[in-house]
Amino acid sequence: MKRPSLALRCLVLLYVAALLGVPLVFVFQQAFSHGWAALWAALHDHAMDEAILLTAKVVVLAVPLNVFFGIGASLWIVRHPSRISHVLDVLIDIPLAISPIVVGLILELAYAQNGWFGSTFSKLGWKVMFSLPGIVVASIFVSLPLVSRQVIPLLREIGDHQEQTAATLGAKPTRIFFTITLRSIAWACAYGVTLTLARVIGEYGAVLIVSGNIAMLTQTLTLNIGANFENFNGYQGFVGALLLALVSVLVLVVIGVARHRLERKRHDSFA
Amino acid sequence: MAKGVALGYISLLVLIPLAALLTNAFNHGLGAFWSAATGTESLDALRLTVTCSLLAAIFNAVAGTATAFVLVRDNFWGKAMLNTIIDLPFALPTVVAGVTFYTLYGPLSPFHVNITGSWVGITVAIMFVTLPFSVRSVQPVLESLSLDAEAAASTLGASPFHVFRTITLPAILPALLTGTGLAFARALGEYGSVVFISNNLPYRSEVASSYVYSLVSSGQVSSAASVAFVLLSCALVVLIASNVIARRLARRRG
Amino acid sequence: MTVSLDGVSKSFGHLLVLDDITDVFAEGEMTALLGPSGSGKSTLLRIIAGLTPLDSGRVLLSGRDVTKAPARDRHIGFCFQDYAPFRHLSVFGNIAYGLKVQRIPRAQRKAQVDELLGLVRLEEFADRYPHQLSGGQRQRMALARALAIKPDVLLLDEPFGALDAQVRGELRSWVRSLQRELGITTILVTHDQSEAMEIADRLVILNDGKIEQAGKPSFVYDHPATDFVAGFLGPITTLWGIDYRPHELELALDGDEGEKGTVTEVVRLGFEVRVVLTNQTSESTWVQLTHDQAKALNPVVGQKFVVRPRAQNLVHNDATSREARPID
Numbered sequence: 001m002k003r004p005s006l007a008l009r010c011l012v013l014l015y016v017a018a019l020l021g022v023p024l025v026f027v028f029q030q031a032f033s034h035g036w037a038a039l040w041a042a043l044h045d046h047a048m049d050e051a052i053l054l055t056a057k058v059v060v061l062a063v064p065l066n067v068f069f070g071i072g073a074s075l076w077i078v079r080h081p082s083r084i085s086h087v088l089d090v091l092i093d094i095p096l097a098i099s100p101i102v103v104g105l106i107l108e109l110a111y112a113q114n115g116w117f118g119s120t121f122s123k124l125g126w127k128v129m130f131s132l133p134g135i136v137v138a139s140i141f142v143s144l145p146l147v148s149r150q151v152i153p154l155l156r157e158i159g160d161h162q163e164q165t166a167a168t169l170g171a172k173p174t175r176i177f178f179t180i181t182l183r184s185i186a187w188a189c190a191y192g193v194t195l196t197l198a199r200v201i202g203e204y205g206a207v208l209i210v211s212g213n214i215a216m217l218t219q220t221l222t223l224n225i226g227a228n229f230e231n232f233n234g235y236q237g238f239v240g241a242l243l244l245a246l247v248s249v250l251v252l253v254v255i256g257v258a259r260h261r262l263e264r265k266r267h268d269s270f271a
Numbered sequence: 272m273a274k275g276v277a278l279g280y281i282s283l284l285v286l287i288p289l290a291a292l293l294t295n296a297f298n299h300g301l302g303a304f305w306s307a308a309t310g311t312e313s314l315d316a317l318r319l320t321v322t323c324s325l326l327a328a329i330f331n332a333v334a335g336t337a338t339a340f341v342l343v344r345d346n347f348w349g350k351a352m353l354n355t356i357i358d359l360p361f362a363l364p365t366v367v368a369g370v371t372f373y374t375l376y377g378p379l380s381p382f383h384v385n386i387t388g389s390w391v392g393i394t395v396a397i398m399f400v401t402l403p404f405s406v407r408s409v410q411p412v413l414e415s416l417s418l419d420a421e422a423a424a425s426t427l428g429a430s431p432f433h434v435f436r437t438i439t440l441p442a443i444l445p446a447l448l449t450g451t452g453l454a455f456a457r458a459l460g461e462y463g464s465v466v467f468i469s470n471n472l473p474y475r476s477e478v479a480s481s482y483v484y485s486l487v488s489s490g491q492v493s494s495a496a497s498v499a500f501v502l503l504s505c506a507l508v509v510l511i512a513s514n515v516i517a518r519r520l521a522r523r524r525g
Numbered sequence: 526m527t528v529s530l531d532g533v534s535k536s537f538g539h540l541l542v543l544d545d546i547t548d549v550f551a552e553g554e555m556t557a558l559l560g561p562s563g564s565g566k567s568t569l570l571r572i573i574a575g576l577t578p579l580d581s582g583r584v585l586l587s588g589r590d591v592t593k594a595p596a597r598d599r600h601i602g603f604c605f606q607d608y609a610p611f612r613h614l615s616v617f618g619n620i621a622y623g624l625k626v627q628r629i630p631r632a633q634r635k636a637q638v639d640e641l642l643g644l645v646r647l648e649e650f651a652d653r654y655p656h657q658l659s660g661g662q663r664q665r666m667a668l669a670r671a672l673a674i675k676p677d678v679l680l681l682d683e684p685f686g687a688l689d690a691q692v693r694g695e696l697r698s699w700v701r702s703l704q705r706e707l708g709i710t711t712i713l714v715t716h717d718q719s720e721a722m723e724i725a726d727r728l729v730i731l732n733d734g735k736i737e738q739a740g741k742p743s744f745v746y747d748h749p750a751t752d753f754v755a756g757f758l759g760p761i762t763t764l765w766g767i768d769y770r771p772h773e774l775e776l777a778l779d780g781d782e783g784e785k786g787t788v789t790e791v792v793r794l795g796f797e798v799r800v801v802l803t804n805q806t807s808e809s810t811w812v813q814l815t816h817d818q819a820k821a822l823n824p825v826v827g828q829k830f831v832v833r834p835r836a837q838n839l840v841h842n843d844a845t846s847r848e849a850r851p852i853d
Binding site: 159161162164165166167168169170171172175179180183184186265 | 574575576595596597598599600601602603605607609610611612613622623626627667670671673674
């Protein structure tokens with residue numbers, strides 16, 4: 001089994017092409033099936049444009065928050081371990097085990113009008129559910145561990161000698177963080193940020209529940225695609241899908257480069 | 272201070288909502304929880320979800336291992352492309368996959384294949400979503416595996432299949448198990464890619480997350496919380512069990 | 526600058542790694558902290574640098590109490606065993622790091638780094654990255670990086686541990702002469718007794734978190750204060766119930782004065798020959814002979830000889846030599 005047989009290679013290629021390749025190509029085919037003019041018109045669909053804008057707002061709010069939290073939590077877990085940080089280490093991975101629908105449900109249970117904090121929040125004039133904050137919270141929830149999962153193992157692997165050396169050279173903690181720590185984990189961060197971005201843009205189930213899915217108001221791009229599809233407006237749905245597919249191709253490229261760089265870094269590392 | 276912010280963040284996001292789930296699942300007593308979780312529709316949905324997830328996870332354990340093998344040991348034009356596209360399910364929104372599968376293999380299928388409203392369609396959608404888990408867990412282990420042991424076994428006259436079964440498989444088994452466990456747990460909660468192709472026919476093709484959604488939509492929040500609790504427990508048990516077994520297997524190998 | 530330790534103690538959980546250490550490292554002196562792994566020597570080095578907090582006691586730099594001061598305020602150069610190169614910076618960038626922190630203007634910084642590159646003979650490698658360097662080059666880079674801030678004290682943790690034998694030997698004498706030239710107070714941690722004896726002005730031998738003995742290498746070697754020190758610094762053999770260094774014994778022809786025995790083993794190790802002699806009560810003693818001595822006697826297994834002390838035997842429990850230096 002030193003080198004797999006040609007038959008195995010072909011089987012694998014066939015499987016991956018059928019399962020992953022065909023759907024991706026099909027999205028492009030469907031979106032272009034009515035010609036350029038129709039595509040151009042569909043791109044200017046008012047509801048979809050509003051949805052794109054909302055998704056962009058969610059990305060701008062949720063991604064930086066999670067990146068900030070992910071890096072901070074990783075540093076705490078690896079560099080200052082304590083009993084509490086161990087608890088954090090476990091909690092941080094829990095979102096991976098929860099169905100997006102259940103995420104939506106539990107956020108509603110906690111933060112909707114009749115939920116735990118609903119009355120407190122509404123007294124304060126805060127509207128979390130069925131508005132932007134709810135969508136942001138749901139997006140943050142589902143993408144919570146994506147940065148730290150990449151950063152934690154790398155931080156462990158590099159160790160703290162570089163940071164300590166920088167300290168003996170007179171550098172203050174902030175300087176050490178920006179000139180040493182962040183530089184060493186840059187590609188792992190890029191990887192995690194890209195995964196977070198993809199997940200935030202692509203989240204469907206959790207956002208479906210917490211947003212209320214009202215067109216032009218609380219409908220993200222994924223919800224807009226789903227709605228178009230259910231309203232027998234499949235073509236418009238595929239135009240939205242095309243945009244997301246383009247984003248995902250971009251995401252794939254960044255992920256590919258980041259993983260390559262991380263592997264090379266590991267290869268370059270010395271005993 | 273920073274630590275307080277981190278703890279507050281995770282409490283508001285994860286801990287408090289989870290506590291809300293627990294109290295809502297059980298606030299009408301154990302009896303109400305039990306009847307909500309084991310009603311016919313709930314049981315059918317859970318059974319279908321577990322069956323399809325298990326099928327997809329097992330199938331992908333095999334297909335994923337084969338893919339990892341080709342990626343690590345084979346060499347051909349386009350291999351980098353194959354390696355890149357494996358992550359597509361992480362990058363492509365599930366709803367896009369959902370509507371695409373529905374159009375490809377639904378009533379209007381260009382291939383004249385209709386697998387909507389059946390376990391087949393659900394399983395295919397889950398296979399799409401979970402493929403990278405098994406590939407990416409096995410791949411690094413295979414890369415670090417020395418070929419010496421395999422070569423030694425071959426010189427002793429072992430057939431390629433025998434070498435794989437006795438040398439390679441035991442080495443990758445812990446990672447494969449962890450990856451399959453992750454895939455299985457993810458599959459149990461999958462919604463976006465499944466909901467279109469499944470048609471959501473109660474008792475027939477409704478997965479657990481769909482059922483929870485329909486309960487939420489019709490305002491039956493406590494019942495939704497009960498089923499959600501069962502679903503979440505299943506996923507956690509799968510994750511913990513696969514991790515524990517994998518660790519034990521790895522330790523036995525020393 | 527002198528480094529003084531006053532009753533330094535440290536435990537990790539229930540494990541006491543340093544137990545009431547008091548000592549003074551004199552200005553311009555090269556001291557080797559020598560001990561087996563787990564003796565606490567690396568922890569002591571980290572405490573001096575301010576990288577590990579201590580439980581009790583004080584650290585003084587020329588009388589200034591720095592116990593509470595963070596590493597960045599101590600002005601101490603520290604080199605890790607793995608050299609901890611900044612992987613994303615070139616050799617030049619690594620060495621310039623501390624100067625940048627001090628906000629030294631670019632031109633001056635470049636001049637200083639160039640000088641250091643010359644000092645550690647890495648002029649041609651300024652633009653290389655750490656992974657493109659050999660182990661010895663990485664070590665010299667780490668040294669230059671530490672020296673760039675003109676530290677008052679230089680601390681080296683197992684500086685030659687990760688190098689192969691030949692490079693280790695060369696670097697050792699180079700570091701020694703560099704240290705002499707700069708006159709910088711230096712403390713290095715090692716578990717290799719020959720390295721410590723070769724390079725250091727003074728040895729501090731640690732075991733189980735305590736100082737077993739401190740003093741000049743030759744003195745400590747000849748006058749070990751405890752059995753531990755005697756055994757740790759070199760081979761020991763026993764004759765008439767007394768410990769000797771094997772080279773302190775000699776063989777003589779049967780019939781002369783001494784303990785009678787039969788040769789049971791002869792091992793040639795380059796110019797040194799080890800002869801094992803076993804007496805009637807099956808007690809073995811081994812003697813280290815030079816090539817010439819061995820040639821004259823030509824010992825063969827089965828032959829009878831006598832063994833006896835060549836010179837004065839080891840002086841044990843010499844209280845005056847055992848003391849670490851008290852703080853003035």
